[in-house]
Amino acid sequence: EAQVTQNPRYLITVTGKKLTVTCSQNMNHEYMSWYRQDPGLGLRQIYYSMNVEVTDKGDVPEGYKVSRKEKRNFPLILESPSPNQTSLYFCASTRTGGYQETQYFGPGTRLLVL
Amino acid sequence: AQSVTQLGSHVSVSEGALVLLRCNYSSSVPPYLFWYVQYPNQGLQLLLKYTSAATLVKGINGFEAEFKKSETSFHLTKPSAHMSDAAEYFCAVTLSRVNKFYFGSGTKLNVKP
Numbered sequence: 001e002a003q004v005t006q007n008p009r010y011l012i013t014v015t016g017k018k019l020t021v022t023c024s025q026n027m028n029h030e031y032m033s034w035y036r037q038d039p040g041l042g043l044r045q046i047y048y049s050m051n052v053e054v055t056d057k058g059d060v061p062e063g064y065k066v067s068r069k070e071k072r073n074f075p076l077i078l079e080s081p082s083p084n085q086t087s088l089y090f091c092a093s094t095r096t097g098g099y100q101e102t103q104y105f106g107p108g109t110r111l112l113v114l
Numbered sequence: 115a116q117s118v119t120q121l122g123s124h125v126s127v128s129e130g131a132l133v134l135l136r137c138n139y140s141s142s143v144p145p146y147l148f149w150y151v152q153y154p155n156q157g158l159q160l161l162l163k164y165t166s167a168a169t170l171v172k173g174i175n176g177f178e179a180e181f182k183k184s185e186t187s188f189h190l191t192k193p194s195a196h197m198s199d200a201a202e203y204f205c206a207v208t209l210s211r212v213n214k215f216y217f218g219s220g221t222k223l224n225v226k227p
Contacts, residue, residue, distance in 0.1 A: 004157075033215065040123065042204055043158075043217040058214060090157060103148070103215070105157040 002027045004093050004106035012112045013081055021076045021109050023091030031094040032074040034066065036087040043090065049074055081113045116141050116207050120218035128226045133192040135221050137205030140186065147188040148206040149179055158204065164188060200225045
Protein backbone atom coordinates (compact mmCIF):
# COMPACT_ATOMS: atom_id res chain seq x y z
CA GLU A 1 0.00 0.00 0.00
CA ALA A 2 1.32 3.43 -0.98
CA GLN A 3 1.73 5.50 2.12
CA VAL A 4 3.57 8.16 4.08
CA THR A 5 4.32 7.26 7.68
CA GLN A 6 5.28 9.55 10.53
CA ASN A 7 6.56 8.79 14.00
CA PRO A 8 5.72 9.52 16.66
CA ARG A 9 2.08 10.44 16.24
CA TYR A 10 1.95 12.28 19.54
CA LEU A 11 4.79 13.84 21.48
CA ILE A 12 5.03 15.90 24.63
CA THR A 13 8.42 17.39 25.39
CA VAL A 14 10.04 20.25 27.28
CA THR A 15 11.70 23.38 26.02
CA GLY A 16 15.21 22.79 24.74
CA LYS A 17 15.14 19.01 24.49
CA LYS A 18 16.15 17.98 20.98
CA LEU A 19 13.69 15.82 19.09
CA THR A 20 13.30 14.21 15.70
CA VAL A 21 10.09 13.38 13.87
CA THR A 22 10.61 10.73 11.25
CA CYS A 23 8.90 10.57 7.88
CA SER A 24 9.08 7.75 5.39
CA GLN A 25 7.43 7.09 2.04
CA ASN A 26 7.31 3.90 0.01
CA MET A 27 6.42 5.42 -3.37
CA ASN A 28 9.91 6.31 -4.59
CA HIS A 29 8.96 9.98 -4.80
CA GLU A 30 11.71 12.51 -5.20
CA TYR A 31 9.85 15.44 -3.70
CA MET A 32 8.96 15.62 -0.01
CA SER A 33 7.81 18.39 2.35
CA TRP A 34 7.15 19.23 5.95
CA TYR A 35 4.23 21.42 7.03
CA ARG A 36 2.87 22.69 10.27
CA GLN A 37 -0.83 23.28 10.79
CA ASP A 38 -2.10 25.88 13.22
CA PRO A 39 -5.71 26.98 13.76
CA GLY A 40 -6.73 29.76 11.39
CA LEU A 41 -3.44 29.64 9.52
CA GLY A 42 -3.88 26.55 7.39
CA LEU A 43 -0.75 24.64 6.47
CA ARG A 44 2.57 26.37 6.20
CA GLN A 45 5.53 24.78 4.53
CA ILE A 46 8.59 24.39 6.75
CA TYR A 47 11.09 22.72 4.43
CA TYR A 48 10.98 20.78 1.21
CA SER A 49 13.32 18.48 -0.62
CA MET A 50 13.48 17.87 -4.34
CA ASN A 51 15.80 14.90 -4.11
CA VAL A 52 18.47 13.25 -2.01
CA GLU A 53 20.77 15.87 -0.50
CA VAL A 54 18.66 18.70 -2.00
CA THR A 55 16.61 20.66 0.52
CA ASP A 56 15.30 24.20 0.70
CA LYS A 57 13.45 26.44 3.11
CA GLY A 58 9.73 26.89 2.99
CA ASP A 59 7.84 29.75 4.60
CA VAL A 60 8.54 29.00 8.27
CA PRO A 61 11.93 27.28 8.58
CA GLU A 62 13.17 28.99 11.74
CA GLY A 63 13.90 26.54 14.52
CA TYR A 64 13.81 23.48 12.28
CA LYS A 65 16.32 21.36 10.41
CA VAL A 66 15.88 18.58 7.89
CA SER A 67 18.05 16.05 6.13
CA ARG A 68 17.56 13.86 3.08
CA LYS A 69 20.21 11.19 3.01
CA GLU A 70 18.04 8.66 1.23
CA LYS A 71 15.03 9.02 -0.99
CA ARG A 72 12.46 7.41 1.25
CA ASN A 73 13.22 9.29 4.50
CA PHE A 74 12.90 12.96 5.37
CA PRO A 75 13.23 13.57 9.13
CA LEU A 76 12.34 16.86 10.79
CA ILE A 77 14.67 17.93 13.58
CA LEU A 78 13.97 20.42 16.32
CA GLU A 79 17.35 21.14 17.92
CA SER A 80 15.94 23.25 20.77
CA PRO A 81 12.14 23.16 20.77
CA SER A 82 10.20 26.11 22.11
CA PRO A 83 6.51 26.43 23.06
CA ASN A 84 5.72 28.30 19.83
CA GLN A 85 6.56 25.10 17.97
CA THR A 86 3.60 23.38 19.55
CA SER A 87 1.63 22.39 16.49
CA LEU A 88 0.36 19.62 14.25
CA TYR A 89 3.02 18.53 11.76
CA PHE A 90 2.49 16.82 8.43
CA CYS A 91 4.95 15.21 6.12
CA ALA A 92 4.03 14.96 2.45
CA SER A 93 5.40 13.16 -0.56
CA THR A 94 4.66 14.24 -4.13
CA ARG A 95 4.20 12.21 -7.26
CA THR A 96 5.20 14.51 -10.06
CA GLY A 97 4.48 14.46 -13.75
CA GLY A 98 1.87 16.73 -15.32
CA TYR A 99 -1.66 15.50 -14.76
CA GLN A 100 -0.41 12.87 -12.34
CA GLU A 101 0.77 15.51 -9.89
CA THR A 102 -0.46 14.42 -6.45
CA GLN A 103 0.68 15.17 -2.93
CA TYR A 104 0.30 12.42 -0.35
CA PHE A 105 0.17 13.35 3.33
CA GLY A 106 1.17 11.42 6.39
CA PRO A 107 -1.24 11.04 9.33
CA GLY A 108 0.32 13.92 11.30
CA THR A 109 2.35 14.34 14.46
CA ARG A 110 0.88 16.37 17.27
CA LEU A 111 3.64 18.07 19.25
CA LEU A 112 3.30 19.83 22.58
CA VAL A 113 6.31 21.75 23.89
CA LEU A 114 6.07 22.69 27.54
CA ALA B 115 4.82 35.24 -4.12
CA GLN B 116 1.68 33.20 -4.32
CA SER B 117 -1.17 33.44 -1.87
CA VAL B 118 -4.46 31.70 -1.36
CA THR B 119 -7.58 33.20 0.20
CA GLN B 120 -10.47 31.09 1.36
CA LEU B 121 -13.52 33.19 2.12
CA GLY B 122 -15.40 31.95 5.14
CA SER B 123 -13.65 29.98 7.83
CA HIS B 124 -16.94 28.21 8.61
CA VAL B 125 -19.71 27.27 6.19
CA SER B 126 -22.92 25.58 7.25
CA VAL B 127 -25.38 23.93 4.85
CA SER B 128 -28.32 21.62 5.19
CA GLU B 129 -28.10 18.05 4.00
CA GLY B 130 -29.02 17.96 0.32
CA ALA B 131 -28.18 21.61 -0.27
CA LEU B 132 -25.53 22.99 -2.59
CA VAL B 133 -22.02 23.24 -1.21
CA LEU B 134 -19.91 26.19 -2.35
CA LEU B 135 -16.48 26.78 -0.86
CA ARG B 136 -14.58 29.75 -2.21
CA CYS B 137 -10.91 29.97 -3.12
CA ASN B 138 -9.08 32.85 -4.74
CA TYR B 139 -5.40 32.89 -5.54
CA SER B 140 -2.85 35.44 -6.51
CA SER B 141 -0.24 34.45 -9.03
CA SER B 142 1.55 36.14 -11.87
CA VAL B 143 1.39 33.03 -14.02
CA PRO B 144 -1.16 30.23 -14.31
CA PRO B 145 -0.76 28.06 -11.27
CA TYR B 146 -1.53 24.49 -10.36
CA LEU B 147 -4.46 24.39 -7.94
CA PHE B 148 -5.63 21.79 -5.49
CA TRP B 149 -8.41 21.10 -3.03
CA TYR B 150 -7.77 18.89 -0.04
CA VAL B 151 -10.14 17.58 2.62
CA GLN B 152 -9.24 16.87 6.23
CA TYR B 153 -11.52 14.77 8.39
CA PRO B 154 -11.18 15.08 12.17
CA ASN B 155 -7.90 13.69 13.49
CA GLN B 156 -6.74 12.66 10.05
CA GLY B 157 -4.28 13.84 7.45
CA LEU B 158 -5.13 15.60 4.22
CA GLN B 159 -6.65 13.80 1.29
CA LEU B 160 -6.60 15.13 -2.25
CA LEU B 161 -10.07 15.95 -3.56
CA LEU B 162 -9.14 17.28 -6.97
CA LYS B 163 -6.52 19.27 -8.83
CA TYR B 164 -6.20 21.63 -11.77
CA THR B 165 -3.05 21.24 -13.85
CA SER B 166 -3.87 23.29 -16.96
CA ALA B 167 -6.06 20.74 -18.68
CA ALA B 168 -9.87 21.15 -18.53
CA THR B 169 -11.03 24.15 -16.50
CA LEU B 170 -13.83 22.15 -14.88
CA VAL B 171 -12.27 19.53 -12.70
CA LYS B 172 -14.12 16.62 -11.18
CA GLY B 173 -12.89 15.02 -8.00
CA ILE B 174 -13.82 12.36 -5.55
CA ASN B 175 -17.06 12.18 -3.55
CA GLY B 176 -19.02 14.22 -6.10
CA PHE B 177 -17.00 17.41 -5.72
CA GLU B 178 -15.91 19.57 -8.62
CA ALA B 179 -14.15 22.89 -9.08
CA GLU B 180 -13.88 25.37 -11.90
CA PHE B 181 -10.75 27.29 -12.72
CA LYS B 182 -11.60 30.85 -13.74
CA LYS B 183 -8.51 32.72 -14.79
CA SER B 184 -10.29 36.07 -15.17
CA GLU B 185 -11.51 35.86 -11.59
CA THR B 186 -8.39 34.10 -10.22
CA SER B 187 -10.76 31.68 -8.54
CA PHE B 188 -11.03 27.95 -8.02
CA HIS B 189 -14.26 27.46 -6.08
CA LEU B 190 -15.27 24.02 -4.88
CA THR B 191 -18.85 22.84 -5.34
CA LYS B 192 -21.03 19.84 -4.72
CA PRO B 193 -24.69 19.78 -5.82
CA SER B 194 -26.03 17.96 -2.77
CA ALA B 195 -24.34 17.90 0.63
CA HIS B 196 -24.12 14.72 2.64
CA MET B 197 -23.51 14.40 6.35
CA SER B 198 -20.22 12.66 5.60
CA ASP B 199 -18.96 15.82 3.85
CA ALA B 200 -18.50 17.56 7.20
CA ALA B 201 -14.78 18.26 7.34
CA GLU B 202 -12.24 21.00 6.81
CA TYR B 203 -11.32 21.89 3.25
CA PHE B 204 -8.10 23.48 2.08
CA CYS B 205 -7.27 25.13 -1.20
CA ALA B 206 -3.62 25.08 -2.28
CA VAL B 207 -1.52 26.52 -5.08
CA THR B 208 1.89 25.89 -6.53
CA LEU B 209 3.63 27.19 -9.59
CA SER B 210 6.29 24.75 -10.58
CA ARG B 211 4.67 21.58 -9.28
CA VAL B 212 7.75 20.57 -7.36
CA ASN B 213 8.34 23.84 -5.60
CA LYS B 214 6.58 25.52 -2.75
CA PHE B 215 2.97 24.82 -1.99
CA TYR B 216 0.80 27.53 -0.46
CA PHE B 217 -2.34 26.62 1.45
CA GLY B 218 -5.37 28.68 2.35
CA SER B 219 -6.43 28.95 5.96
CA GLY B 220 -9.14 26.36 5.51
CA THR B 221 -12.95 26.26 5.57
CA LYS B 222 -14.81 24.06 8.01
CA LEU B 223 -17.95 22.66 6.46
CA ASN B 224 -20.83 21.79 8.76
CA VAL B 225 -23.74 19.79 7.36
CA LYS B 226 -27.03 20.04 9.24
CA PRO B 227 -29.58 17.22 9.18
